[in-house]
């Protein structure tokens with residue numbers, strides 16, 4: 001999970017009144033005026049957000065990154081807004097308290113310390129995530145594997161500092177004996193996990209953001225909102241429409257480490273998108289990029305020309321895990337695999353020239369076609385509503401316009 005164990009906190013407006021010498025009557029009135037002004041300020045925030053007219057946006061920090069929830073509604077009372085913000089925070093706090101490797105007392109950290117093959121009771125949420133992780137590990141034949149944690153630590157990612165030297169061959173071989181998705185299982189009671197090797201340690205960072213998105217979406221729907229766009233650290237899920245009746249659009253980011261530019265817009269109709277890439281979380285040794293994504297099969301950070309891969313899926317947790325799996329495989333193996341399993345994916349391959357080549361699967365194209373009516377065409381000319389992962393597309397087909405920054409309104 002991300003590097004920020006602090007609880008998420010939605011952005012709250014604050015207001016202040018000038019200090020003046022006041023007569024007694026004014027002094028008595030002051031608290032009322034202050035309350036009134038505060039009420040007006042909050043109200044104005046809710047119904048007249050100049051950046052998002054007709055929408056309410058709640059933002060904050062979680063899992064070492066940011067989140068944003070946009071709801072298509074013009075009218076939301078301060079009470080409803082607080083209720084919504086609280087429901088979102090509760091979900092994120094819960095996911096963190098279960099799945100963070102940065103919190104010593106999270107359920108995951110306690111499971112990692114459970115050096116035994118005896119069953120370990122866990123929450124329903126952990127069972128759900130372990131089941132998705134297991135399924136993605138099985139179909140990807142171990143490219144995605146949450147038991148990769150000892151290797152992630154050895155390479156200096158996660159909650160561990162960067163080692164002075166890369167781990168040796170012998171060290172990696174030793175650690176790899178503790179890695180393998182078959183070494184941990186969900187027990188049939190669906191209430192506990194068991195290790196087949198008591199030294200197994202798990203890392204849910206490649207799936208938890210997506211799962212957090214799904215959980216927020218659930219909370220938002222439970223409060224009766226059907227038109228929303230939820231984003232945690234670039235993983236997104238959209239439902240319904242914006243207030244103007246159009247479908248949500250997101251910009252896939254160009255895979256540059258520095259510039260945050262959007263080149264391709266994807267229309268998101270009741271679907272999630274997640275992106276995995278090598279362009280942000282890495283360090284360099286002798287000019288070589290050491291990625292935080294590890295290929296469990298070689299025990300080494302991925303080393304290929306794939307800059308990023310984005311996956312569309314109904315559930316954000318699945319999209320997140322599949323994007324990591326495809327990223328581990330690389331463009332050739334990953335593209336074959338995505339075709340074989342009918343995964344809607346878009347790969348951005350880094351060319352020696354420094355440009356990016358886009359590869360899309362038939363399932364991704366079907367999504368594009370299904371959303372490319374008149375309305376979508378209109379939208380493609382406008383700014384996206386949020387940014388996802390990374391991406392420069394259509395350069396090869398000559399269809400690209402000049403790069404443009406992802407909308408000011410989003411998390412960038």
Ligand code: ADP
Nearest residue numbers: 143144145146203205206276277292293294324
């Ligand atoms: P991001 O969306 O930030 O690019 P990913 O979703 O691809 O990241 O997850 C990368 C994180 O997942 C790493 O920081 C590490 O903690 C963990 N991880 C690394 N390699 C794997 C792997 N092969 N399978 C599952 N998790 C991995």
Ligand code: MG
Nearest residue numbers: 206320321324
């Ligand atoms: Mg992932």
